[in-house]
Amino acid sequence: MSRVVLVTGGGTGIGLAVAERFAADGDRIVLVGRRVEVLERAAEQVLTASRNHHRDDEQIRDGESDDGERVRVIPADLTEPDQVEQLREQIAEKYGRVDVLVNAAGGNAALGSAGPGLSGVAGQWRENFELNVLSAVLMTEAVKNLLADHARVLLFSSIAAFRGSGSGSYAAAKAALHPYAVDLAGQIGGRGITVNVIAPGYIAGTEFFRGGMTAEREQTLIGQTLNQRVGTVSDVAATAHWLASPAAGHVCAQIIQINGGALAGR
Numbered sequence: 001m002s003r004v005v006l007v008t009g010g011g012t013g014i015g016l017a018v019a020e021r022f023a024a025d026g027d028r029i030v031l032v033g034r035r036v037e038v039l040e041r042a043a044e045q046v047l048t049a050s051r052n053h054h055r056d057d058e059q060i061r062d063g064e065s066d067d068g069e070r071v072r073v074i075p076a077d078l079t080e081p082d083q084v085e086q087l088r089e090q091i092a093e094k095y096g097r098v099d100v101l102v103n104a105a106g107g108n109a110a111l112g113s114a115g116p117g118l119s120g121v122a123g124q125w126r127e128n129f130e131l132n133v134l135s136a137v138l139m140t141e142a143v144k145n146l147l148a149d150h151a152r153v154l155l156f157s158s159i160a161a162f163r164g165s166g167s168g169s170y171a172a173a174k175a176a177l178h179p180y181a182v183d184l185a186g187q188i189g190g191r192g193i194t195v196n197v198i199a200p201g202y203i204a205g206t207e208f209f210r211g212g213m214t215a216e217r218e219q220t221l222i223g224q225t226l227n228q229r230v231g232t233v234s235d236v237a238a239t240a241h242w243l244a245s246p247a248a249g250h251v252c253a254q255i256i257q258i259n260g261g262a263l264a265g266r
Helices: 013-021 036-056 080-093 117-146 169-189 215-223 234-243
Strands: 004-008 030-031 072-075 098-103 147-156 196-201 255-258
Touching: 004 013, 004 117, 013 030, 013 098, 013 234, 030 036, 036 072, 072 080, 080 117, 098 117, 098 196, 117 147, 117 169, 147 169, 147 234, 169 196, 196 234, 234 255
Parallel strands: 004 030, 004 098, 030 072, 098 147, 147 196, 196 255
Antiparallel strands: none
């Protein structure tokens, strides 16, 4: 039976790559994000991966080959409780369960311009908390009772949670997910559900830096790795896919770092 895989932030970058990886297994994908046009473009890419799977699968069940069954787009602002509740109702009505929850939505508000004085500091910290913590927590808590036995929950942190981000607010927000994962695993682990956190370093091919990554800065970040290469969205997607597999059934409440050994820098 194909799994129901819910991916937040699934319109671009890491979230999209993760969705494509699961779709290649024939899983049913739900893409969630704030920008409907971006989600719809992403859905076409995910459908391509899913169609390739079904093309090679001689055991396609009736209705399973329908595009609407393979990939569904649900726009929502995950920092708004009412919208998350509506999303939960749609998932419950359509699928009745969630097998894999990938909380890939997030971003760094500190990369934008902050307002003046303490009000600007407060605004930046609040926005990073909402983008990176509240979005993941609300989504997870909303579907917690829909999680199937032996489901998988993935949260996304960052190398910044270990070594800072320059502004404080982004790193602190990502670090907040670490104890949440442990507490959550304690609540639902008895049903065979695992909860883990993926903490990438610099990953190319995302919108994270909003076009502000210079060639010089990228070379500096690559130089901090021990394997001397850039991280890719495929690296992260492969790790997420493994954590959601039966092979990782005893990996729980862990922080999995994907940074080429760059944690300490050089």
